[in-house]
Amino acid sequence: MSPPTDLLTLDVLQANVTLLAEKERLEREQARLLELDRLRTDFLARVSHDLRTPLSSIIGFAELLQSDSHLMAGEQNDYVEAIHRNSQSLLALINDLLDLSSLELGRLPLHPAPVLLSELVADLRAATQPVLAQAGLTTSWPNPVPLAGRSAVIDRRRIFQVLVNLVDNARKFTPRGGQVAITVEPKDDEMRFSISDTGPGISDAQRDQLFRPYANRTDAVPRTEGVGLGLAIVKAIVDRHGGTITLERRSAGGSLGSGCSFLIRIPQPPPAVSP
Ligand SMILES: Nc1ncnc2c1ncn2[C@@H]1O[C@H](COP(=O)(O)OP(=O)(O)OP(=O)(O)O)[C@@H](O)[C@H]1O
Ligand SMILES: [Mg+2]
Numbered sequence: 361m362s363p364p365t366d367l368l369t370l371d372v373l374q375a376n377v378t379l380l381a382e383k384e385r386l387e388r389e390q391a392r393l394l395e396l397d398r399l400r401t402d403f404l405a406r407v408s409h410d411l412r413t414p415l416s417s418i419i420g421f422a423e424l425l426q427s428d429s430h431l432m433a434g435e436q437n438d439y440v441e442a443i444h445r446n447s448q449s450l451l452a453l454i455n456d457l458l459d460l461s462s463l464e465l466g467r468l469p470l471h472p473a474p475v476l477l478s479e480l481v482a483d484l485r486a487a488t489q490p491v492l493a494q495a496g497l498t499t500s501w502p503n504p505v506p507l508a509g510r511s512a513v514i515d516r517r518r519i520f521q522v523l524v525n526l527v528d529n530a531r532k533f534t535p536r537g538g539q540v541a542i543t544v545e546p547k548d549d550e551m552r553f554s555i556s557d558t559g560p561g562i563s564d565a566q567r568d569q570l571f572r573p574y575a576n577r578t579d580a581v582p583r584t585e586g587v588g589l590g591l592a593i594v595k596a597i598v599d600r601h602g603g604t605i606t607l608e609r610r611s612a613g614g615s616l617g618s619g620c621s622f623l624i625r626i627p628q629p630p631p632a633v634s635p
Contacts, residue, residue: 401461408458415454419447456589459521460573463596470518470600474511477544478504483520484542488527496536497557502544512551513628518597519553525590526555526622532586534559534619550628556609556621567607571595601626 422444429437462468481502492499523542530540538558545552562570573592598605603626609618 398465401464404457405461405465405467408454408461411454412451412458415447415451419444419451422447453587453589456587456593459593460589460596463593463600468518468597468600470515472513472515472601474513475516475519477507477510477512477546480516480520480523481507481542481544484523484527487524488531492527492531492540495531495534496538497531497534498539500539500541502542507544507546510546512546512626514551514601514626515597519601519626522594522597522624523553523555525594529590530555530557530559533557538619547628549630550603551626553624553626554608554621556619558619561609561618561620562607570607571605598624598626603627 422440425432425440426437426444429440432440459468481504485501489499527540527542534540534557540558541554541556543552543554543556545554571591571594574588595605603624605622605624607620608623609621
């Protein structure tokens with residue numbers, strides 16, 4: 361015998377009340393987790409900021425000692441050199457943490473303005489070519505002719521940081537004798553940059569987590585060569601520009617060895633119409 365309609369309605373009502381209570385509990389839990397995440401990021405930003413001051417002073421004193429190196433015995437020079445080198449990598453890490461937390465908190469202000477692409481490429485080349493050559497890599501740079509007089513609306517400092525990060529990854533992970541290629545292409549409504557290399561590539565398993573902080577840290581390079589924050593910062597900066605970063609080439613048929621290629625696309629405002 362089926363239950364009377366009134367009882368059925370009561371059951372449905374009770375189920376609804378339970379569901380509603382569960383929904384409210386989950387919403388409260390979500391708000392609590394979001395707040396915890398914000399507090400964590402905020403804490404990280406403050407601590408990173410406060411760590412920079414004493415560290416800058418340690419670096420300054422190490423440099424002073426290095427400038428008076430004749431006063432020290434050979435071994436002592438090595439110790440000061442080690443203090444300086446390690447303090448510099450600690451400072452780089454703190455700066456990365458500060459950038460990432462500021463980006464996550466939406467506190468990193470962007471200053472987009474027209475930037476001459478030929479100058480951006482020249483600066484990138486000056487900053488990275490010596491280390492690329494030292495690493496035994498051949499680099500192909502964009503042809504300056506089509507870029508002459510062309511500009512893109514970007515935050516110059518931050519996009520430079522993005523490009524340096526990607527070129528530096530190509531340098532770190534590509535064995536000697538390999539190649540690195542940089543392309544810079546202004547399109548009508550977007551700006552495209554690509555950085556490719558002939559290194560080991562990135563596996564499908566690694567690809568899914570690629571832009572998460574620390575997620576892909578490998579021991580392929582010495583720990584002093586990075587901690588695994590670079591791509592997370594790169595993606596956050598590109599996101600803030602309303603753009604995208606994609607891994608275009610990773611490994612051929614699942615076997616590594618074909619290198620990888622990152623493509624960045626940044627939307628551009630329509631050209632101003634002259635009256
Ligand atoms: N060009 C590349 N070729 C091969 N693997 C790469 C390349 N770029 C990134 N990866 C892989 O992705 C991981 C994450 O890169 P990411 O730039 O975030 O960190 P990192 O270079 O290890 O350290 P950091 O950038 O903080 O100095 C790397 O550790 C490496 O395993
Ligand atoms: Mg990196």
